[in-house]
Amino acid sequence: MVSSDGTQQQLADRGSNRSQRPSSDAFRAFIASGWAPRESALPARLPAADHAEARRRRLGDRFEGDRLVLPAGPLKVRSNDTDYRFRPHSAFAHLTGLGTDEEPDAVLVLHPQAQGGHEAVLYFRPLAGRDTEEFYADARYGEFWVGARPTLAELEARTGIRCAHIDELPDALAKDAGQVHLRVVPEADEAITALVVAARSSSGQEVDAETSQAEDAALAEALSELRLVKDDWEVAELRRAVDATIAGFAEIVRQLERASGHPRGERVIEGAFGARAREDGNGIGYDTIAAAGDHATTLHWIRNDGRVRAGELVLVDAGVEVDSLYTADVTRTLPVDGVFTDVQRRVYQAVLDAADAAFAAAKPGVRFRDVHTAAVTVLAHRLAEWGLLPVGAEEALTPEGQQHRRWMPHGTSHHLGLDVHDCAQARREMYLDAELEPGMVFTIEPGLYFKADDLSVPPELRGIGVRIEDDVVVTASGVENLSAALPRHPDEVEAWMASLRH
Secondary structure, three states, rough: OOOOOHHHHHHHHHHOOOOOOOHHHHHHHHHHOOOOOOOOOOOOOOOHHHHHHHHHHHHHOOOOOEEEEOOOOOOOOEEOOOOOOOOHHHHHHHHOOOOOOOOOOOEEEEOOOOOOOOEEEEEEEOOOOOOOOOHEEEEEHHHHOOOOOOOOHHHHHOOOOOOHHHHHHHHHOOOOOOOOOEEEOOOOHHHHHHHHHHHHHHHHOOOOHHHHHHHHHHHHHHHHHOOOOHHHHHHHHHHHHHHHHHHHHHHHOOOHHHOOOOOOHHHHHHHHHHHHHHOOEEEEEEOOOEEEEHHHHOOOOOOOOOOOOOOOOOEEEOOEEEEOOOOOOEEEEEEEEOOOOOHHHHHHHHHHHHHHHHHOOOOOOOOOOHHHHHHHHHHHHHHHOOOOHHHHHHHHOOOOOOHHOOOOOOOOOEEEEOOOOOOOOOHHHHHHOEEEOOEEEEEOEEEEEOOOOOOOOHHOOOOOEEOOOOEEEEEEOOEEOOOOOOOOOHHHHHHHHHHHHH
């Protein structure tokens, strides 16, 4: 058994948030009695289970002979004794098929086998008996507090992975530690990382912390790269997320009149979308940006405490995360009263033209970074036509120029999946410098942002921020716009809004 500076005790104590009232023998006997038998039928296998199994094989092939430790992560404290809603680490979800708020503190381990390959074992705390104190007094795991947990057999049936009690994890990590490299997903769970460090130390070998960190970083990198190309099941889940997101945008339009009469109208918009996200999915995939007027020129405006005024634009960047944890990421910039002004339409059309150029450029064999180049080339030329650039468009587009970035400072695209910015730890040559392949899913989201205090632009442009963002999947010949059902052209946006508001 491994022991190191209380790490095992820390793991054991995760379930010790118990009632402070002492329990009498009479009470313990009474609360353990009189319960109906539990359902004995095992649950169905998860739809993602076979896909997750294939992903585990691919990861194992990359680290033949190594023991790979992938924590779901612990609960995170919001304030005092209340926690945030649990969401497992994306790598854990990807390789188990488990989503929503299941199994905090669980750990997936891929154990190397002598004959080659790996055996996957899922360690977690299973359902406790009704004759245990955990049943009624444990606020972290107890059935009275958080509902019935799965048994080992039930989670095995759902995932197709052999399951074991979390108490067996320390010995499992220590086994053959002198002969087997241990890798753990960094920062997923501090207590599990400490347990891995203890197992490495117990092997009797010299442990080079820098080398171990590099090996763990390589695992995180591989896990990101494993998600660069989505399988058919993942694309179907992303379609579901996008469809739910489109329904959320329709709800926003229906609430715009109420939002424009509320002192914090941006929160009316945020709430309208959030309600739809919880009804149709697991919730929002990231904090909703509901940015009206000049707030739209702040890229990550999530305070959402401003007014929504007629005659202005409101930029909404939002996505529904479905129960499998795949998320959409869509942005539309809407005229609050349903009609664009001439100046607003001019800026909007420039951004739409840039997006269309990116769509035209995106196809297999094209580098990921070239999609961005196509979009910003349009924007740089449009800014030059408007007399805003201090140099010509072509000079601005050189590495030594870049003046157009004053009004378009972000990238045009990022991968999308379990994380809204998916695959973020992939190597540059596998991401920005890589060629597009069928099955890749990413965003196309150019924008222009003219801040209210930007004296380098005419007064009529100040306070206007526009972004148009769609989610696409690469096909054999180009890209399919997964969010195409949400209008993009300004005329279509106005007609769509009118149809929802009357």
